Amino acid sequence: MAKTKSTYFCQNxxxxxxxxxxxCPSCKQWNSFVEEIVEKAGSKVPEWxxxxxxxxxxxxxxxxxxxxxxxxxxxxxxATPDKEFNRVLGGGIVPGSLVLIxxxxxxxxxxxxxxxxxxxxKVKTLYISGEExxxxxxxxxxxxxQNATANCYILTETSTQQIxxxxxxxxxxxxxxxxxxxxxxxxxxxxxxxxxxxxxCTAELLRFAKETSTPVFIVGHITKDGSxxxxxxxxxxxxxxxxxxxxRHHVYRILRSVKNRFGSSSELGIYEMQGSGLREVSNPSEIxxxxxxxxxxxxxxxxxxEGVRPIMIEVQALVSNSAFGTPQRTSxxxxxxxxxxLLAVLEKRFGFRLSAQDVFLNIxxxxxxxxxxxxxxxxxxxxxxxxxxxxxxxxxxxxxxxxSGEIRAVNRIEQRIAEAEKLGFASIFISKYNTKGLDAxxxxxxIRPLATLEDLFRALxx
Numbered sequence: 001m002a003k004t005k006s007t008y009f010c011q012n013x014x015x016x017x018x019x020x021x022x023x024c025p026s027c028k029q030w031n032s033f034v035e036e037i038v039e040k041a042g043s044k045v046p047e048w049x050x051x052x053x054x055x056x057x058x059x060x061x062x063x064x065x066x067x068x069x070x071x072x073x074x075x076x077x078x079a080t081p082d083k084e085f086n087r088v089l090g091g092g093i094v095p096g097s098l099v100l101i102x103x104x105x106x107x108x109x110x111x112x113x114x115x116x117x118x119x120x121x122k123v124k125t126l127y128i129s130g131e132e133x134x135x136x137x138x139x140x141x142x143x144x145x146q147n148a149t150a151n152c153y154i155l156t157e158t159s160t161q162q163i164x165x166x167x168x169x170x171x172x173x174x175x176x177x178x179x180x181x182x183x184x185x186x187x188x189x190x191x192x193x194x195x196x197x198x199x200x201c202t203a204e205l206l207r208f209a210k211e212t213s214t215p216v217f218i219v220g221h222i223t224k225d226g227s228x229x230x231x232x233x234x235x236x237x238x239x240x241x242x243x244x245x246x247x248r249h250h251v252y253r254i255l256r257s258v259k260n261r262f263g264s265s266s267e268l269g270i271y272e273m274q275g276s277g278l279r280e281v282s283n284p285s286e287i288x289x290x291x292x293x294x295x296x297x298x299x300x301x302x303x304x305x306e307g308v309r310p311i312m313i314e315v316q317a318l319v320s321n322s323a324f325g326t327p328q329r330t331s332x333x334x335x336x337x338x339x340x341x342l343l344a345v346l347e348k349r350f351g352f353r354l355s356a357q358d359v360f361l362n363i364x365x366x367x368x369x370x371x372x373x374x375x376x377x378x379x380x381x382x383x384x385x386x387x388x389x390x391x392x393x394x395x396x397x398x399x400x401x402x403x404s405g406e407i408r409a410v411n412r413i414e415q416r417i418a419e420a421e422k423l424g425f426a427s428i429f430i431s432k433y434n435t436k437g438l439d440a441x442x443x444x445x446x447i448r449p450l451a452t453l454e455d456l457f458r459a460l461x462x
Contacts, residue, residue: 295390
């Protein structure tokens with residue numbers, strides 16, 4: 001019989017201590033330790049390892065090997081019908097990968113996973129739910145666009161031992177867990193959703209995925225500050241972390257890659273929530289640009305990149321006289337410190353008196369932008385709003401602004417120009433340092449190289 005004892009865990013980072021501590025030595029959080037009864041597991045073999053199919057699967061060698069002798073083989077990815085999902089994963093599902101999907105309640109995580117389980121043809125999937133009944137899942141499946149396939153199995157269970165027994169019977173190609181906070185293992189004597197249970201259940205799923213080369217998707221709840229609930233070590237254990245974002249009062253959802261061992265960690269996919277499920281948005285630039293009938297001041301279009309994907313977004317600025325002693329600096333979707341830097345450059349280098357005016361900046365569409373190439377569009381929108389002069393509607397911008405007012409080159413300028421040309425823009429303002437090696441003749445769009453912000457003001461405002 002294994003010895004049972006109580007251990008204290010930090011609810012924030014999962015740090016383990018033999019006694020209660022007021023402050024966590026790892027994450028420095030106060031009053032975050034809770035007591036849990038933990039049964040130390042011996043050399044118990046999990047239920048799923050007894051399967052004949054599992055024991056015959058190839059395992060990694062236990063001896064060290066010289067790196068030059070290791071033979072590398074490309075991963076045979078499983079492509080899904082969802083192109084946005086493939087893009088975020090880096091080209092498809094990797095066998096043996098463990099993918100964690102987090103998001104707010106009601107944002108559509110279960111719908112996304114059920115669409116994945118129903119939509120992949122000729123692949124046996126096992127959808128395990130600890131939150132809903134079989135009837136509820138069946139009702140959602142009937143609303144989806146995809147027709148329910150006979151290769152999708154539904155299991156409502158929370159015990160990992162029972163789950164692995166059903167996995168041994170069904171032998172699925174893909175396993176979906178909804179959600180990890182509802183599972184519990186008999187080897188840990190604590191409540192489901194606790195730090196020790198979440199960590200142990202994830203570790204069992206990770207061992208199963210690696211030893212059987214079966215991809216596993218697990219859904220995770222998030223806390224009020226937006227991070228995935230449970231210990232921080234949970235994100236380190238998995239191969240890929242996806243964040244499902246959006247406002248429940250709007251129809252658009254963003255699937256963002258936060259961590260990906262098999263692809264880029266800066267990709268995103270955009271969906272539209274409909275009554276029949278999530279619809280892919282193949283051209284996100286169209287929903288990021290507002291439809292207005294007449295030109296308005298303070299609006300500029302920027303050519304940005306999210307990962308390797310070019311997107312045209314709308315930058316909205318409002319500059320007005322301050323009614324109070326301290327002017328406001330408010331930005332949505334853009335770094336406030338970088339906005340203050342651009343305002344200082346405009347005032348110091350070019351004489352625009354913005355220190356006594358309120359400045360509001362908004363990135364349309366709900367995106368959070370970190371690409372420095374948006375600086376040029378931000379500056380153009382700010383001056384357009386202050387001078388109350390509308391910008392041409394068929395003009396876009398791509399350039400980084402330095403502290404001396406120079407316009408610096410940005411990466412992958414060819415993709416930005418091609419996206420602007422595809423959407424029908426007449427001209428694009430870029431840095432003159434981006435024109436080196438650029439063949440402007442193969443583009444129908446007019447390329448306007450700039451050296452400093454003074455060139456921009458002269459071209460737009462005369």
